[in-house]
Amino acid sequence: MLDHEQLAEFAERGYLLVPDAVPEHLLAAASRAVDGLEPPPPQLQGPHHHFLDAAQYPPLQALLTDSQAFSLAECLTGPGTLDVPPQVQVALNIPPFPHRPGMHHIDGAPHEPDGRPGTFTLLAGILLTDQLSNDMGNLWVWPGTHLTHAAYFREHGPEAFFDANGYPPIALPEPEQITGRAGDLLLAHYLLGHNIGGNTSTATRCAVYFRIKRTGHDPHWRAFLQDPWFDYAPFR
Numbered sequence: 001m002l003d004h005e006q007l008a009e010f011a012e013r014g015y016l017l018v019p020d021a022v023p024e025h026l027l028a029a030a031s032r033a034v035d036g037l038e039p040p041p042p043q044l045q046g047p048h049h050h051f052l053d054a055a056q057y058p059p060l061q062a063l064l065t066d067s068q069a070f071s072l073a074e075c076l077t078g079p080g081t082l083d084v085p086p087q088v089q090v091a092l093n094i095p096p097f098p099h100r101p102g103m104h105h106i107d108g109a110p111h112e113p114d115g116r117p118g119t120f121t122l123l124a125g126i127l128l129t130d131q132l133s134n135d136m137g138n139l140w141v142w143p144g145t146h147l148t149h150a151a152y153f154r155e156h157g158p159e160a161f162f163d164a165n166g167y168p169p170i171a172l173p174e175p176e177q178i179t180g181r182a183g184d185l186l187l188a189h190y191l192l193g194h195n196i197g198g199n200t201s202t203a204t205r206c207a208v209y210f211r212i213k214r215t216g217h218d219p220h221w222r223a224f225l226q227d228p229w230f231d232y233a234p235f236r
């Protein structure tokens with residue numbers, strides 16, 4: 001369960017890191033599955049992603065469904081409200097990659113094959129490697145921008161998503177980097193601005209991401225872009 005302070009933090013900042021949400025045996029099995037994927041091209045530095053059919057990779061799916069992670073996500077939206085996503089992303093960040101993102105983005109641009117923006121309710125990210133300090137391949141986030149983005153879409157209308165193309169022109173606060181240990185769970189609102197960071201450590205960073213929708217999310221994307229709590233009944 002998430003406590004009141006954690007819920008308040010998510011409401012204000014748009015994300016939350018839950019320590020030690022996934023047990024060691026699930027992490028070990030998932031790491032073996034990642035090791036079995038096609039390796040990145042030699043010499044590659046920086047981000048390298050695998051977007052996979054989750055059903056084909058049970059040890060990756062299990063990070064979400066056999067741990068507390070899925071029920072922790074449902075603490076944000078209400079029990080029984082989320083669909084297990086069909087896709088899993090393995091996100092590697094290979095050093096040396098002395099990159100610093102200049103700005104944020106939101107996912108889902110330009111649009112999905114049916115023409116709707118690729119919105120979803122929340123991102124669940126499970127760290128498979130430690131990232132105890134900054135610049136270890138950490139995800140960057142701009143706290144509170146789930147609210148600023150919603151205000152932008154209220155002012156300009158949800159169709160402004162297409163013109164923004166993933167980069168709504170909002171005022172940005174100082175970014176923060178997500179730090180944590182293997183097994184920690186990141187829960188982030190879809191509307192939270194974020195980006196890929198650099199990696200000046202000696203180790204490849206690995207995180208596994210699930211893009212999760214509330215059941216029935218898709219037709220309501222216009223309302224969801226303007227009301228950040230549309231899919232989050234406990235926050236309404």
Ligand SMILES: [Fe+2]
Binds near residue numbers: 194
């Ligand atoms: Fe993204």
